[in-house]
Amino acid sequence: MGRFLNVALGVLTAVGGFVDIGDLVTNAQVGARFGMSLAWATVLGVIGICLFAEMSGRIAAVSGRATFDLVRERLGPTMGLLNLLGSLGVSLLTYVAEIGGVALSVQLICGVSYLLLFPIFGVFVWLVLWRAKFSLIENVFGILGLALMVFVVSAFQLGPDWSHLGHEAITFAKPVQENWSTWCYYAVALFGAAMTPFEVFFFSSGGVEDGWSDKDLPVMRSNVALGFPLGGMLSLSIAACAATVLMPLGVSVDSLDQVGIPVAAALGRVGLAIALLGFVAATFGAACETGLSVGYAVGQYFGWQWGKYVRAAVAARFHIVIALSTLVALGVLATTIDPVTVTEMSVVFSAVALPLTYFPILVVANDPDYMAEHVNGRLMNVLSSLFLVLVVVAAVAAIPLMIWTHLGA
């Protein structure tokens, strides 16, 4: 019974925690402009994050060591540092986007400008990271994020032509007025939004914090195999809602409030209230996870004491890094840059930075010195090598496509 509850809680947390500001905005943008013709990119991203999270979770459970600890050991200090800087940059960018996303979500509820709200919520996120228990951060926001399941209900309530949406999804039917470079740019953005590196840092570092052992592997695998695909279904339902309501209206999504329109159209104010709760929970939870991921990455690389299971005084440098990154994030938002623009950039740079951590994890997952009998099996190696190629292609294509299409304009 205890194990069942653990699996259920883990799956719910993974579903609720899968969607963040990047998924909300990117899926709605894509649904409104391209219908379901890019659903394949989300599906690929979900398979990719399942492989990535399974390998890093297995490494955490078997070796008891976290991602950047191993990255430094395997790649050496210099390459490890370059790797750290790349991943840290993307996590910081995502942290800015998530804090901005919390402020934008709350603005939709209370009507106060996000420019007045972001300092308050930035400090609140930092206080939660400093004072709250790990289990609270891991479970509460993930479960509240399940409110976003209202998009699945809305998709059914709107009663779209499912055969048309399905046809778009399997025939890659790009709208005629869009060009292929923009279509490819958004494919990379969706892939990056689904395979955000911070989710994996958080997942595997959380495993180390929770003291996973090889006995926890079945629970970890159940969480990955059920939670992330269900989260992916949530992403697809956001795109389907946008394709059904926003695309026929000719609305292109450039703000968070437009993301809620299909839910209001389907379920009225009650649905909208639930969606708003989901926006706040998903962005706040993701802000906590990215803030912690920044601290994890730096602490693990330098071999400091890190984590939420030790007192703050013992892991002082870990908490100082989190406080400083929160200050940097608030400084960036103080320039009045649009958080939605930061979000658009963060999902693309996620794709750019992905090989930096994916490759070392794949190497360690095949190393019997670390993994003993738990090294990758043949099927896992075929799939993860295939995804290494995809991840590298997406990383190489991301910046040229971003420049060529003017951020997908």
Add this chain to the structure above:
Amino acid sequence: MRRLAVFPLFVVLMAPSCLPSTPDQSAWRAAAIRSVEDVASSVATVEWGIEHDDDLFGRYLRSLVVHAEESADSSQQKLSSLQPPGAAEAIYDSATGTLSDATSVVADARIAVVEGDDAAYPGLAHRLDQIGDRLDALEQQLRAMPTGDHD
């Protein structure tokens, strides 16, 4: 003396930055289509919002309309700041005029929403619908315009 010599050089180097961006016909057409689509998106958002105000919370509707207005203003300014190529001067006037009319109707809608004047919503919805049709026609006109690539 050296400072005096550096000053004209500085002026010469900085002079191009004072000029408006001068895209070729193809680039101007693409930018114009993008601006028209963005403004049409803002118009459609506001029209949907005021037609479905019963499904939205007042603050949500206000935020929706304010964002749409900001987005429309920004798109209009982007196009106005571009120097049109010679062959596009006629359509430039028509495009900037239509975009200006659209942002004006969106601003009127924002005023009504912020004041809570829901009696004005049906009239505004009609005006938004009409300007939406004009934007659609303008977009078709721009798409039919020669790109100038073969010139």
